[in-house]
Amino acid sequence: MTTDDGAQQGSESGAAASAALDGTIWPEVDRALAGVTATAEPSVLDVIVWIPRDEIVRGLRALKHDANLKFDYLRSLTCVDNEEEGMDVVYHLYSIEHGYNLTVKAHLPVDDLNLDSATPVWRAANWYEREAAEMFGVRFRGHPDPRTLLMPEDMTDTFPLRKDHPLAEIEVLQGEALAFPSGAGGGGEEE
Amino acid sequence: MATQVHPDHEFDVQDLMINMGPQHPSTHGVFRMVLVVDGEIVRDVVPYIGYMHRGGEKLAETMDYRQGIGWMDRTEYLAQFNAELSYVMAVEALAELQVPDRAQWIRMILCELNRILSHFMFTGAFGTDVGVFGTAFTYSFREREVIQDLFEEITGDRMMYAYFRPGGLAWEVPDNFVPRVREVLKSVRQGIKDMNGLLTDNEVFRARTVGVGAISAADATDWGCTGPVLRSTGVPLDLRRTEPYLKYDEIDFDVITGTTGDVFERFTCRIGEMWESIRIVEQCLERLEPGPIMPDRMPRMLRTPPGEIYMRTEAPRGEYGIYLVSKGGNRPHRLKIRSSCFANLQALRDMTIGSYVADAVVILGSLDIVLGEVDR
Numbered sequence: 287m288t289t290d291d292g293a294q295q296g297s298e299s300g301a302a303a304s305a306a307l308d309g310t311i312w313p314e315v316d317r318a319l320a321g322v323t324a325t326a327e328p329s330v331l332d333v334i335v336w337i338p339r340d341e342i343v344r345g346l347r348a349l350k351h352d353a354n355l356k357f358d359y360l361r362s363l364t365c366v367d368n369e370e371e372g373m374d375v376v377y378h379l380y381s382i383e384h385g386y387n388l389t390v391k392a393h394l395p396v397d398d399l400n401l402d403s404a405t406p407v408w409r410a411a412n413w414y415e416r417e418a419a420e421m422f423g424v425r426f427r428g429h430p431d432p433r434t435l436l437m438p439e440d441m442t443d444t445f446p447l448r449k450d451h452p453l454a455e456i457e458v459l460q461g462e463a464l465a466f467p468s469g470a471g472g473g474g475e476e477e
Numbered sequence: 478m479a480t481q482v483h484p485d486h487e488f489d490v491q492d493l494m495i496n497m498g499p500q501h502p503s504t505h506g507v508f509r510m511v512l513v514v515d516g517e518i519v520r521d522v523v524p525y526i527g528y529m530h531r532g533g534e535k536l537a538e539t540m541d542y543r544q545g546i547g548w549m550d551r552t553e554y555l556a557q558f559n560a561e562l563s564y565v566m567a568v569e570a571l572a573e574l575q576v577p578d579r580a581q582w583i584r585m586i587l588c589e590l591n592r593i594l595s596h597f598m599f600t601g602a603f604g605t606d607v608g609v610f611g612t613a614f615t616y617s618f619r620e621r622e623v624i625q626d627l628f629e630e631i632t633g634d635r636m637m638y639a640y641f642r643p644g645g646l647a648w649e650v651p652d653n654f655v656p657r658v659r660e661v662l663k664s665v666r667q668g669i670k671d672m673n674g675l676l677t678d679n680e681v682f683r684a685r686t687v688g689v690g691a692i693s694a695a696d697a698t699d700w701g702c703t704g705p706v707l708r709s710t711g712v713p714l715d716l717r718r719t720e721p722y723l724k725y726d727e728i729d730f731d732v733i734t735g736t737t738g739d740v741f742e743r744f745t746c747r748i749g750e751m752w753e754s755i756r757i758v759e760q761c762l763e764r765l766e767p768g769p770i771m772p773d774r775m776p777r778m779l780r781t782p783p784g785e786i787y788m789r790t791e792a793p794r795g796e797y798g799i800y801l802v803s804k805g806g807n808r809p810h811r812l813k814i815r816s817s818c819f820a821n822l823q824a825l826r827d828m829t830i831g832s833y834v835a836d837a838v839v840i841l842g843s844l845d846i847v848l849g850e851v852d853r
């Protein structure tokens with residue numbers, strides 16, 4: 287499940303897992319990802335490839351530029367919050383020329399939510415990363431435009447899509463702010 | 478903006494910032510963009526979205542799988558069936574439900590009619606954007622109304638259908654479904670011809686759109702564009718063809734592509750797709766046979782085993798994806814909606830820089846954004 291297991295076992299072991307990967311594009315991906323510690327896992331539709339977060343951009347770039355794969359289209363980029371088990375950043379890739387699908391995942395521990403930005407690989411990652419950053423608190427290093435996207439500009443301390451964030455928390459906070467304005471004239475902290 | 482000496486002139490010039498939106502008739506909802514203009518030329522565009530953000534992905538985590546269907550309508554409120562389809566197919570794939578044939582054919586008919594409906598909405602709104610004020614809009618809405626009446630007869634609602642269910646359909650279509658659909662198609666055919674006469678063959682319309690806001694295939698791919706925006710550049714990416722779902726592999730239809738990727742081709746691609754949708758619906762009607770619309774045994778409360786899936790379908794605006802992560806139980810652990818407009822809108826800056834201010838409105842209109850889907 288985690289990248290640590292994968293690094294210890296290596297991609298050769300695990301006969302059951304490799305049997306499930308027969309007939310998939312994993313051998314091609316494995317070859318393209320030479321020099322990157324990647325492990326594969328079958329899923330309902332697409333193969334999932336785990337890449338350690340320090341190597342993620344190197345891996346993604348290799349997948350995009352490999353002549354036999356050419357994952358030139360970033361379908362989607364998002365996060366999944368697994369609470370105390372940390373957070374997964376998920377990339378869904380598609381190769382227009384070959385029609386291949388691939389899911390790439392990077393695992394982030396709870397205490398260090400930093401990851402290199404994928405914007406140098408696909409420009410499409412720009413808004414997806416901005417959304418993931420404001421919703422989950424993941425920091426994408428080297429992002430060219432790290433502003434909020436869907437949330438208000440000043441809402442940089444709460445992360446609504448995290449599991450520990452209650453559904454109604456924002457309404458509660460706004461209600462308090464309305465009832466007890468911090469500034470004298472209602473202008474608040476702008477003064 | 479800093480004062481600078483214009484290269485062509487001997488005097489100092491200054492760029493002007495113009496704020497457009499969020500309340501603006503040509504932004505198709507609550508969308509704001511800041512234009513940096515030098516005379517009539519747009520030098521930079523900064524889009525601002527999020528005015529309609531309702532936290533839908535968080536809401537979906539609190540709803541069980543059947544409640545989530547209603548929420549999908551509210552994200553993509555011009556192509557509701559297509560949005561529902563991605564969601565129910567994701568749940569079906571995880572729960573390993575087999576959808577009966579009849580339900581699949583009906584789903585295809587409704588999704589293609591919904592595509593026509595959505596494209597009529599586009600032609601009407603886009604006509605207004607380029608200056609054909611009113612006429613194209615009313616003609617489009619006449620046709621849209623015909624389809625919407627049919628949807629109302631089937632589902633009981635004009636906008637928020639909530640008709641698809643994991644496993645099949647909520648209930649059987651009315652007895653006169655097939656003749657009614659044929660009636661609708663007859664009306665739609667005339668409607669498309671009207672649109673061609675009003676817009677496609679109109680010299681003024683062409684002067685406003687041909688060569689405007691072009692984007693290359695490589696750029697469109699890099700920005701993650703899909704749907705007519707990508708196909709107008711010549712990339713034949715249509716999920717109905719590349720990754721067939723439902724029964725699209727048994728149906729004969731063409732993928733409409735363009736060559737230049739300008740505003741005019743984005744428009745003609747959609748017109749061409751409406752003709753293809755009619756073809757698809759006609760073939761589906763031929764294949765439609767009586768039968769069950771739900772699997773024999775459905776659990777009272779639908780639960781999915783742990784797993785994850787990224788289910789994608791071809792909605793009118795492009796790829797509508799649902800990334801569903803389940804940890805068991807009756808509701809998603811995480812539900813991400815991959816919106817086609819969200820990605821298409823990212824390319825707006827590339828398309829608009831260097832064009833005239835008046836064309837910025839046309840280019841935005843040609844993307845056919847639905848803010849409910851962009852902001853979710």
